[in-house]
Amino acid sequence: MDTPLPKAAPVRTASLGKREQTKAQNRELILDAARQVFAELGFGATTVRDIIRATPLASGTFYNYFKSKEEIYQAIQDDVALAIRPRLREERLNAKSVEEFISSTFRTFFEFVSEDRVNFQTMRHSADTSRFRVDTPETIAGFAELREDIEKAIAAGLFPPVDADYLMAAIVGVAFEIAERIAHRPDHDPAAAAAFATALFLGGIRTLPVAAPLTAGTA
Amino acid sequence: MDTPLPKAAPVRTASLGKREQTKAQNRELILDAARQVFAELGFGATTVRDIIRATPLASGTFYNYFKSKEEIYQAIQDDVALAIRPRLREERLNAKSVEEFISSTFRTFFEFVSEDRVNFQTMRHSADTSRFRVDTPETIAGFAELREDIEKAIAAGLFPPVDADYLMAAIVGVAFEIAERIAHRPDHDPAAAAAFATALFLGGIRTLPVAAPLTAGTA
Amino acid sequence: MDTPLPKAAPVRTASLGKREQTKAQNRELILDAARQVFAELGFGATTVRDIIRATPLASGTFYNYFKSKEEIYQAIQDDVALAIRPRLREERLNAKSVEEFISSTFRTFFEFVSEDRVNFQTMRHSADTSRFRVDTPETIAGFAELREDIEKAIAAGLFPPVDADYLMAAIVGVAFEIAERIAHRPDHDPAAAAAFATALFLGGIRTLPVAAPLTAGTA
Amino acid sequence: MDTPLPKAAPVRTASLGKREQTKAQNRELILDAARQVFAELGFGATTVRDIIRATPLASGTFYNYFKSKEEIYQAIQDDVALAIRPRLREERLNAKSVEEFISSTFRTFFEFVSEDRVNFQTMRHSADTSRFRVDTPETIAGFAELREDIEKAIAAGLFPPVDADYLMAAIVGVAFEIAERIAHRPDHDPAAAAAFATALFLGGIRTLPVAAPLTAGTA
DNA sequence: AATGAATGAGTTTTCATTCAT
DNA sequence: TATGAATGAAAACTCATTCAT
Numbered sequence: 001m002d003t004p005l006p007k008a009a010p011v012r013t014a015s016l017g018k019r020e021q022t023k024a025q026n027r028e029l030i031l032d033a034a035r036q037v038f039a040e041l042g043f044g045a046t047t048v049r050d051i052i053r054a055t056p057l058a059s060g061t062f063y064n065y066f067k068s069k070e071e072i073y074q075a076i077q078d079d080v081a082l083a084i085r086p087r088l089r090e091e092r093l094n095a096k097s098v099e100e101f102i103s104s105t106f107r108t109f110f111e112f113v114s115e116d117r118v119n120f121q122t123m124r125h126s127a128d129t130s131r132f133r134v135d136t137p138e139t140i141a142g143f144a145e146l147r148e149d150i151e152k153a154i155a156a157g158l159f160p161p162v163d164a165d166y167l168m169a170a171i172v173g174v175a176f177e178i179a180e181r182i183a184h185r186p187d188h189d190p191a192a193a194a195a196f197a198t199a200l201f202l203g204g205i206r207t208l209p210v211a212a213p214l215t216a217g218t219a
Numbered sequence: 220m221d222t223p224l225p226k227a228a229p230v231r232t233a234s235l236g237k238r239e240q241t242k243a244q245n246r247e248l249i250l251d252a253a254r255q256v257f258a259e260l261g262f263g264a265t266t267v268r269d270i271i272r273a274t275p276l277a278s279g280t281f282y283n284y285f286k287s288k289e290e291i292y293q294a295i296q297d298d299v300a301l302a303i304r305p306r307l308r309e310e311r312l313n314a315k316s317v318e319e320f321i322s323s324t325f326r327t328f329f330e331f332v333s334e335d336r337v338n339f340q341t342m343r344h345s346a347d348t349s350r351f352r353v354d355t356p357e358t359i360a361g362f363a364e365l366r367e368d369i370e371k372a373i374a375a376g377l378f379p380p381v382d383a384d385y386l387m388a389a390i391v392g393v394a395f396e397i398a399e400r401i402a403h404r405p406d407h408d409p410a411a412a413a414a415f416a417t418a419l420f421l422g423g424i425r426t427l428p429v430a431a432p433l434t435a436g437t438a
Numbered sequence: 439m440d441t442p443l444p445k446a447a448p449v450r451t452a453s454l455g456k457r458e459q460t461k462a463q464n465r466e467l468i469l470d471a472a473r474q475v476f477a478e479l480g481f482g483a484t485t486v487r488d489i490i491r492a493t494p495l496a497s498g499t500f501y502n503y504f505k506s507k508e509e510i511y512q513a514i515q516d517d518v519a520l521a522i523r524p525r526l527r528e529e530r531l532n533a534k535s536v537e538e539f540i541s542s543t544f545r546t547f548f549e550f551v552s553e554d555r556v557n558f559q560t561m562r563h564s565a566d567t568s569r570f571r572v573d574t575p576e577t578i579a580g581f582a583e584l585r586e587d588i589e590k591a592i593a594a595g596l597f598p599p600v601d602a603d604y605l606m607a608a609i610v611g612v613a614f615e616i617a618e619r620i621a622h623r624p625d626h627d628p629a630a631a632a633a634f635a636t637a638l639f640l641g642g643i644r645t646l647p648v649a650a651p652l653t654a655g656t657a
Numbered sequence: 658m659d660t661p662l663p664k665a666a667p668v669r670t671a672s673l674g675k676r677e678q679t680k681a682q683n684r685e686l687i688l689d690a691a692r693q694v695f696a697e698l699g700f701g702a703t704t705v706r707d708i709i710r711a712t713p714l715a716s717g718t719f720y721n722y723f724k725s726k727e728e729i730y731q732a733i734q735d736d737v738a739l740a741i742r743p744r745l746r747e748e749r750l751n752a753k754s755v756e757e758f759i760s761s762t763f764r765t766f767f768e769f770v771s772e773d774r775v776n777f778q779t780m781r782h783s784a785d786t787s788r789f790r791v792d793t794p795e796t797i798a799g800f801a802e803l804r805e806d807i808e809k810a811i812a813a814g815l816f817p818p819v820d821a822d823y824l825m826a827a828i829v830g831v832a833f834e835i836a837e838r839i840a841h842r843p844d845h846d847p848a849a850a851a852a853f854a855t856a857l858f859l860g861g862i863r864t865l866p867v868a869a870p871l872t873a874g875t876a
Numbered sequence: 877a878a879t880g881a882a883t884g885a886g887t888t889t890t891c892a893t894t895c896a897t
Numbered sequence: 898t899a900t901g902a903a904t905g906a907a908a909a910c911t912c913a914t915t916c917a918t
Contacts, residue, residue, distance in 0.1 A: 023902070047886085063888090064901095098425070161429050166415045170393045177392030178392065181384055204426070209381070210379065267914085279914090282913090457880075482700055536862060571790040600865040605857075605865070611830030616827060634819075643819065644755070648818050715901050717898095717899070718898080720893070
């Protein structure tokens with residue numbers, strides 16, 4: 001548990017910048033470590049010590065940047081949501097049809113997730129086999145945005161007058177769950193996943209693309 | 220320090236003398252308390268003390284029934300999955316068409332969730348606004364069963380040759396996410412939700428039932 | 439600093455009482471240790487660890503009894519004040535003259551202090567040579583009582599109409615400061631000290647008892 | 658995390674160029690902050706961070722002026738004692754009678770305390786209602802001086818042969834305790850307080866000045 | 877079995893002090 | 898010299914689990 005790890009030389013960035021740089025860098029150092037550890041151990045099992053141990057820094061340093069485990073976790077989640085929310089929103093607002101609305105939503109989401117795997121990766125205990133998913137307020141706000149956009153689209157006549165709340169839930173559920181599957185496949189092909197989800201939402205199961213011989217990954 | 224709560228008289232079933240009874244009763248007492256507390260605080264934040272405090276029993280007693288916090292947690296989750304898995308499986312194996320397969324899956328799931336709210340309820344910290352979802356091994360095994368059944372249905376020619384892994388993910392995602400919405404609605408109508416999800420999977424958005432004047436749900 | 443002390447066998451009081459007894463005993467164990475350590479190191483320098491280390495108990499046990507260093511400190515001080523306040527008050531209310539009021543006050547106080555040295559002992563850092571004195575709310579309430587009693591005595595014509603606030607302060611100042619001197623003398627003779635203070639208050643310096651050849655203690 | 662307070666522009670005395678000046682100025686800046694914070698929080702509860710936070714300077718700068726928290730604390734206390742001890746001593750050595758000895762001691766002390774309130778102010782936690790008093794070595798040395806002077810006065814036949822140690826204690830006790838009361842009165846009148854204490858020591862309670870209609874002080 | 881205090885390893889957190897810039 | 902982030906030893910505190918009663 002306490003394997004001290006031959007610590008890499010502390011990052012001090014002597015040459016180039018100045019303190020500012022080191023500071024930003026160390027913050028990132030801690031965030032990266034946290035992402036990694038959270039992904040490996042899950043939120044509950046992770047301790048602040050685990051995080052600093054995955055860092056060349058000293059324990060006290062953590063508290064120069066974050067007040068607690070909860071705070072850094074939120075910071076991570078919010079980073080993600082803040083990065084993707086505007087992109088998603090823009091796509092949806094530009095959509096001229098149901099097709100565009102749905103396909104751009106899934107495509108953007110899956111692409112983002114593929115690029116930003118470390119951040120996204122649903123947390124899981126390595127010790128046990130449980131699966132965790134946590135949505136922070138920022139994420140939840142993203143869900144609300146989606147519902148609003150659906151409502152606008154209905155008002156604009158773009159969508160039929162469906163239950164916007166359920167439709168939002170369905171999109172979110174499919175998006176996250178399939179994203180999880182993508183992460184588990186050797187080739188992760190966001191475009192194929194987006195095609196799948198889009199077809200499902202536009203025409204139902206019978207219009208889904210035919211699958212390659214495919215060997216599915218395991219949970 | 221420990222808001223002591225005027226504890227109800229310890230359950231001793233003095234009169235009946237049936238030891239066995241008390242035992243089963245206490246086990247249930249602890250399980251109920253745990254379900255409640257886990258639902259309120261989430262797994263990580265819950266302490267064994269929190270659980271026994273919600274019980275008329277003493278802390279040591281906990282360990283007469285469960286080896287650890289992990290064990291009781293699993294016990295709860297497994298109860299759920301164990302109760303619903305066979306029902307879902309049976310429905311699907313009896314399905315004679317895509318329609319039946321999909322509609323019975325959603326209907327059974329949503330009905331179960333409605334009946335068994337305490338157990339299902341996605342965990343959320345009451346303190347903050349984050350949302351937690353945890354899938355235990357038992358649950359995950361249920362996912363695998365679903366995928367197998369889809370694969371069998373494809374082999375049997377019931378389903379078109381779609382990506383079974385993604386389809387499973389889509390079903391699971393929609394099921395859990397809409398279940399969450401159901402729990403948030405004043406009237407929770409599993410039949411309506413099942414109709415929605417089924418229509419979506421069978422014909423896509425354009426075949427969804429038209430919504431009532433629509434009252435937006437709450438985040 | 440960490441001399442672990444061959445710990446005395448943990449006090450479990452197997453024979454006589456029951457848990458209640460052990461509990462009360464352990465509480466006293468901790469209080470005694472705290473009194474000792476506070477007296478030796480002073481409040482500021484004392485850590486909770488120091489206190490439990492002076493005890494055969496485990497660290498967590500401290501927190502079964504006291505929330506923090508502050509809390510146990512208050513408990514100690516309050517014990518003292520609670521024990522002596524009623525005694526002092528009774529004496530003063532029974533006083534039939536200035537002489538009785540003053541003499542009984544000092545006599546009672548110095549006797550108490552002599553008996554209860556551990557509790558009283560003004561705290562001092564052994565590391566440095568500073569001297570600490572702390573008055574808790576309970577102590578301060580005792581001061582207020584004294585002032586009230588003086589005011590009553592003035593109203594009753596027992597005392598001349600002096601400044602009750604200053605007189606109270608003078609009594610308190612002399613009482614504590616001389617008590618400190620008593621504690622530093624090889625023979626501590628509360629009666630002699632009381633005679634000194636009483637004479638001072640009743641007739642001033644010129645009526646003080648003549649001193650023995652006197653070897654003064656050191657600060 | 659650290660309520661940053663819009664810091665006043667760091668004192669750099671840019672224009673004047675006098676390094677020396679800035680240096681002395683910063684030292685005073687830190688001392689003033691420390692006096693304030695110590696008075697508010699007490700020694701134990703005060704952190705070096707608290708001190709520099711009350712300053713426009715940076716934490717490291719503290720150590721250019723003082724080696725440690727202890728050192729600055731001593732510096733403050735010694736300032737006080739160093740300022741008043743010679744004055745007190747001179748007065749007492751010049752005393753031609755018991756009256757002069759006693760009256761000049763109290764007068765000088767109370768006047769000093771009135772002028773120099775910030776420094777004197779007995780430390781108190783603002784949070785709770787406890788009262789702290791700390792005597793440093795320098796202060797204690799002042800006590801010893803007082804005792805020596807009493808002994809000399811006895812030897813010179815000025816004083817009757819009383820217990821010099823107790824008399825010193827009585828004077829110190831009354832001086833500090835009444836000083837504390839002075840600080841709590843709206844009008845703080847050192848002369849009146851000195852008159853009170855002097856009368857008490859010279860003739861006892863019955864010779865005390867008659868009190869004004871009396872306004873009770875505050876605890 | 878039930879009880880609930882004791883345990884102590886493990887975690888979180890603080891803070892005086894150092895040190896590169 | 899001033900700065901303020903980094904350090905890490907030490908303190909505070911928690912909590913799952915044990916165990917005498």
